[in-house]
Amino acid sequence: MKTILNRILILIIVLTSCNTFAQNDHFVENGVIEFEKKSNMYALITKKIKGETDSYYQAAFESYKKNNPQFKTVKSTLSFSKNKSLYKWVETNQSANNNAWIADDAMANLKNVIATDLDTQTSITQKNIYDDLYLVKDSLRKIDWKITDETREIAGYECRRANAIILDSLYVVAYYTIQIPFSGGPESFTGLPGTILGLAMPHENMTWFATKVTEIPVSEKDLAPPVKGKPTNNKELNKTLLEALKDWGKWAKKTLLAYSL
Numbered sequence: 001m002k003t004i005l006n007r008i009l010i011l012i013i014v015l016t017s018c019n020t021f022a023q024n025d026h027f028v029e030n031g032v033i034e035f036e037k038k039s040n041m042y043a044l045i046t047k048k049i050k051g052e053t054d055s056y057y058q059a060a061f062e063s064y065k066k067n068n069p070q071f072k073t074v075k076s077t078l079s080f081s082k083n084k085s086l087y088k089w090v091e092t093n094q095s096a097n098n099n100a101w102i103a104d105d106a107m108a109n110l111k112n113v114i115a116t117d118l119d120t121q122t123s124i125t126q127k128n129i130y131d132d133l134y135l136v137k138d139s140l141r142k143i144d145w146k147i148t149d150e151t152r153e154i155a156g157y158e159c160r161r162a163n164a165i166i167l168d169s170l171y172v173v174a175y176y177t178i179q180i181p182f183s184g185g186p187e188s189f190t191g192l193p194g195t196i197l198g199l200a201m202p203h204e205n206m207t208w209f210a211t212k213v214t215e216i217p218v219s220e221k222d223l224a225p226p227v228k229g230k231p232t233n234n235k236e237l238n239k240t241l242l243e244a245l246k247d248w249g250k251w252a253k254k255t256l257l258a259y260s261l
Contacts, residue, residue, distance in 0.1 A: 028180045030081035031215040033155075033197070035186050039072045039108035040205035048105070060102040068100070072108060076208075080182045080195070081218040083118035086225070087186060106258035107204055115225030116140070116184055123188060126226035129241070129259055135229030136237055141166065143191045145174070154197040155210040162192055167260055173200040180213070187261055234260070 042065065049057040075090040089111050113126040118140075125136040143164050150161040152175060159175035166172055174189060175198035185196025186208040197210040232240070241259055245252040 026179070028213065028215045029182075030218045031079075031180075031213060032218065033078040033080070033180075033195070033210050034212040034214075035076045035078065035208050036211050037074050037076060037186075037206065037208045039105070040070060041068065041072050041103050041105075041108065042070045043205040044105050044108060045102055048102070057102070060100070064100050064102050068103070072103070076186065078184065078186060078195075079218050079222050080184060081223060083182070084223045085114075085116045085182065085184045086223045087112070087114040087116070087184075089113070106255045107201075107206065107261070110187075110258060110261065112187065112261070113226045114188055115223065116188075116190065118183055118190070124225040125188065126229050127237075127259060133229040134237060135226065135231050136234060137231065138233045140190050141188055143172075143189070145192055147192075152198070155213050157197060157210075157213065159197050160194075167257060170201065170257060171203055173202065174198065 045061050045064065049061060077088060077090065079086045111128055115124045117123070121140045123136075123138065123140055125138075127134045127136060143166055145162040145164045148161045148163065152159055152161070154175055154177070157177040157179050159177045162174045162176060164172050164174070172189070174185065174192060174196045176185070176192040176194040176196045178194040180195035180197075181193075182195045183192060184190050185192075186199050189196055189199060197213075199208040200206070238256075238260065241256050245255055248255065
């Protein structure tokens with residue numbers, strides 16, 4: 001009798017272990033990821049007015065701080081299925097106060113809509129640049145990621161850190177999870193062995209972090225790329241921007257960087 005009970009106990013332990021392993025080994029193949037982008041506006045404005053001697057700038061900054069929180073938060077979603085995704089912004093979460101001229105920052109205000117196809121290694125990005133709408137069709141950016149041993153949990157998923165330099169000088173930190181095999185993430189970031197759930201640009205005072213992952217079927221319609229905008233590619237858009245920004249002085253470099261993402 002004792003032997004039978006021991007065998008039953010062992011069987012229960014084995015079955016429980018197998019069930020736990022199966023749960024931990026689950027991979028999300030399709031769904032919707034909700035992101036929050038946070039921009040440290042106080043830090044961005046401090047950099048913006050550095051070197052300005054007119055007291056008007058400091059007065060405008062103080063007024064902004066009285067009416068706005070330090071961090072500007074906007075929400076976005078990444079819908080994905082198999083090797084396709086659509087990244088877009090939620091339009092209901094920006095207060096009017098955040099539109100003060102002193103806080104006008106191209107990177108903080110980005111509202112790109114990005115359709116990514118990993119099979120063809122291409123993307124279609126709708127960019128609104130000072131009221132001009134562009135439809136940028138090009139190959140995916142090649143990013144030389146350096147994967148580290150650092151890990152952290154984001155939205156319930158264990159993520160590993162990777163670092164990279166893009167656009168010659170922009171330092172990026174990403175956290176990706178292999179539990180979601182899709183090799184994409186927020187904005188135009190791809191190329192890691194899993195989905196990016198956390199993204200930071202420390203020198204730009206900005207972060208993107210997933211707050212929720214919902215595993216649901218995603219239809220082709222929900223992944224349809226944007227169609228409105230003047231057709232162009234990254235090289236041609238860069239030429240257009242360089243011409244438009246040639247008289248912008250110190251503001252030109254950062255603005256060009258933002259619209260090149």
